[in-house]
Amino acid sequence: MFLSACRSFLIFALLFPLALSVFPLEAYAANPEEATLAIERAEDIVFSCYQVVLEAESAGGDVSVLLARLNDAAVLLAQARVSYGIGDFDGAARSADLCYETGVEVRLEARGLRRLAMEEATQRFRWMMIGSIVGVTIIVCASLVGWLMFKRYYYRRILEMKPEVVSSGS
Amino acid sequence: MDLEEYRTIFAVTSLLLTLIVAAPIISMLIPIPTQTERFSELWILGPNRMAENYPFNVRVGEEYQVFVGVGNHVGSSSYYMVYVKFRNQTQPLPNLSNSTPSSLPPLYEFQFFITDGGTWEAPLTFTFLEVSGLEYSCLVHRLMINDAVFSMDSPSKWDPENEGFYYQLFFELWLYDVTSRSFQFHNRFVGIWLNVTGS
Numbered sequence: 304m305f306l307s308a309c310r311s312f313l314i315f316a317l318l319f320p321l322a323l324s325v326f327p328l329e330a331y332a333a334n335p336e337e338a339t340l341a342i343e344r345a346e347d348i349v350f351s352c353y354q355v356v357l358e359a360e361s362a363g364g365d366v367s368v369l370l371a372r373l374n375d376a377a378v379l380l381a382q383a384r385v386s387y388g389i390g391d392f393d394g395a396a397r398s399a400d401l402c403y404e405t406g407v408e409v410r411l412e413a414r415g416l417r418r419l420a421m422e423e424a425t426q427r428f429r430w431m432m433i434g435s436i437v438g439v440t441i442i443v444c445a446s447l448v449g450w451l452m453f454k455r456y457y458y459r460r461i462l463e464m465k466p467e468v469v470s471s472g473s
Numbered sequence: 474m475d476l477e478e479y480r481t482i483f484a485v486t487s488l489l490l491t492l493i494v495a496a497p498i499i500s501m502l503i504p505i506p507t508q509t510e511r512f513s514e515l516w517i518l519g520p521n522r523m524a525e526n527y528p529f530n531v532r533v534g535e536e537y538q539v540f541v542g543v544g545n546h547v548g549s550s551s552y553y554m555v556y557v558k559f560r561n562q563t564q565p566l567p568n569l570s571n572s573t574p575s576s577l578p579p580l581y582e583f584q585f586f587i588t589d590g591g592t593w594e595a596p597l598t599f600t601f602l603e604v605s606g607l608e609y610s611c612l613v614h615r616l617m618i619n620d621a622v623f624s625m626d627s628p629s630k631w632d633p634e635n636e637g638f639y640y641q642l643f644f645e646l647w648l649y650d651v652t653s654r655s656f657q658f659h660n661r662f663v664g665i666w667l668n669v670t671g672s
Contacts, residue, residue: 350654353552353586357651360550370550370586377552377584385581385621431497438494446487450480457476 333396338387341399345380348406352376355413363427364420369413376405513553514544515646515661518594530637531667533601539665541644542594545587552649554656557581557597557618560641561629567645567662574645574658580625581618599642604669611638611669629669637668 333341352373360366379402386394492499518540519526528537545551556579560566567575585593602615602622613627629638643664647656 349584350649353649354651356550356586366550367588370588373586377586381554381582381584388580389621389623428501431501435495435498439491442487442490442494446483446490450483453479453483454476457479 333392335392338392338395341396342383345399345402348403349376349380352406352410352413355417359417359420362420362424364416372409376402511547515663516542517663527665530670532670533604536598536600538598540594540596544592550588552586554647555583556645558643562639569660572660580623640667
C-alpha cells in the first residue's frame with residue numbers, strides 16, 4: 304500500500320512538470336480596458352511593422368516572406384477585434400498578445416531587411432554612378448579621337464584628289 | 474557630304490550613346506511618372522470558388538459558405554481590411570459617390586497584407602442561428618460568421634414584390650493609409666442578397 308502510494312507520487316512528480324511544459328497554465332481574465340489596451344498595443348506594432356516593411360520594399364528589398372509573417376499577426380489582430388466585439392475579452396486579449404509577440408519578431412526582421420536593402424541600394428547606386436561616369440568618359444573621348452582621326456583622313460583624301468579641268472561642253 | 478555634315482553625325486551619335494549609357498542613372502535621379510491606373514479589386518465567389526451558386530434562399534440552422542477576395546494593383550504592398558456588415562432592405566449601404574462607408578457597425582473583419590500584383594482570398598461561413606417571425610415580418614436575432622456568434626435584432630418586412638424576407642451580407646474594403654496611420658474606406662463594396670426562409 305505504502306509502496307503503491309510512493310510510486311503514484313513519484314509518477315505524478317515526474318509527469319507534472321512535463322505536463323506543465325506542454326500545456327502551460329495561462330490565465331486570461333481580461334476586462335474590457337485590458338483587452339482594449341492589448342489591442343491598441345497590437346495595432347501599434349502591426350502598423351509600425353508595415354511602415355518598416357514599406358521602407359524596405361521601396362529600398363528594393365524582397366518583402367514577400369515578411370509580409371506572409373505579418374499576415375499571421377494581422378489575422379490575430381482581426382481575431383482580437385472580433386472577439387472584443389462579441390464581448391469575449393479574454394479571447395481578445397489572448398489574440399492581441401499573440402499578435403504583439405509575432406509583431407515584435409517581424410519588426411526585428413523587417414529592420415534587418417530594411418538595413419540590408421538600403422545598403423544594397425546604396426551600393427547599387429554607387430556602382431551605377433561609377434559605370435555611367437566611366438562609360439560617358441569613354442564615349443566622349445572615343446568620339447573626340449574618332450572625330451580627329453576622321454578629320455585627318457578626310458583632309459588627306461581631299462588633298463590626294465587630283466584637280467581635273469572640266470570642259471564647259473560648248 | 475561635307476565636313477560640317479560629318480561633324481553633326483558624329484555629335485548626334487556621341488550624344489545618343491552618352492544618353493544610353495547614362496540612362497540607368499538618369500532614371501534613378503529623375504523618376505519617370507508611370508501612367509498605369511492604381512486600383513484594388515474586391516470580389517465574392519460561391520462555395521466552389523466560382524462566380525456561381527451563391528447562397529440565396531437561406532434556412533435557419535444551415536451553414537453557407539462564400540469566398541471573399543481582394544487584388545492589389547496600387548503599386549506597392551498594401552494593408553487591407555474587409556468589414557463584413559449585415560443589413561435589411563432599408564438600412565444604408567456605402568455611398569460610393571462621396572466615398573463614405575455604411576454607417577452600420579461591422580460584424581466581422583479580415584485584415585491582411587498583399588504584395589503589389591498579388592491577391593488574397595478567404596472563406597467565410599455563416600449560419601442564421603436564431604430567427605423569429607417569418608409571417609409578416611422577420612427578426613434575425615443571432616448570426617454566426619466563421620464561428621463567432623453575433624447577437625442582433627435585425628427586422629425585415631415581407632417583400633411582396635420579390636416574395637421574401639431580404640437581407641444583405643456585404644463586404645467593405647478599407648485600405649491602411651500610412652500618412653494618417655488609420656484605415657480609410659477604399660470605395661469598394663460587394664454583397665449578396667439573402668432570402669431568409671425559416672428552418
